[in-house]
Amino acid sequence: MESEFYEKDKLLIFKITDEIDDHTVQMIRRRADYEMERYMPKRVIFDFDSVTFMDSAGIGLLIGRYKFANMIGAKLEITNLTGSVRRIFDMSGILKLIPVC
């Protein structure tokens, strides 16, 4: 996973570059929470452009990060959902909670 913080906009972008399953979410979760706490952003975007595989662990990950972002007063968004990743997001109903940008 790559991340970039834009100080001016208080924007933190996470670009996920791994396949997302129960194993990889553990690392993604730790790193995302650590960086959100460190930068205290107002807006957090998860970019799925480079994600070639995702199972339901990705939904659990996003629900958890949504709660964490709320806790620190940040707004969470997701972007670049395609193919089977998109289908799992659609099935989950999570898009009612987290906006796609």
Place this chain on the structure above:
Amino acid sequence: MKEVFDNEMKLEFISKSSNEAFARLSVAAFASQLDPTIEELADIKTAVSEAVTNSIIHGYDKKQGIVKIVSRLKGNEIIIEISDKGKGIENVDVAKEPLYTTKPNLERSGMGFTIMESFMDKMEVESIIGLGTKVTMSKIIKPKIEEDEEEFKMLTTNS
């Protein structure tokens, strides 16, 4: 009478989450003999990933055990059995309900069985408390030749 299959593979591995990618990629490689589309292959990989995760997280909890996969090809159908000798599921019908999870604190979504059911054509769960769980799923890979034939027919009728 024993059913006849065109091909069969068996895979056994320790219940470590680092094996999830290995498991789904192995089944996908086996399934590729049926010439699936990228989407069909993604369906199979996702369903396998869900079943294997269930065995590791729920079946064996934090204990170490063996997850077994048997996959068979019959005509244009792939049949995949994923089993563990873990603690078993108390009520399969409840476990299959969308968003049901016994581990919400671990950020589980409760979508596993729902994904298996909707990404595969058939899905069955057999479970005995204390003995383990077996998930059997199958999917028909639509033959690509028919599309070519249709295209051929279209081309010939047009000319």
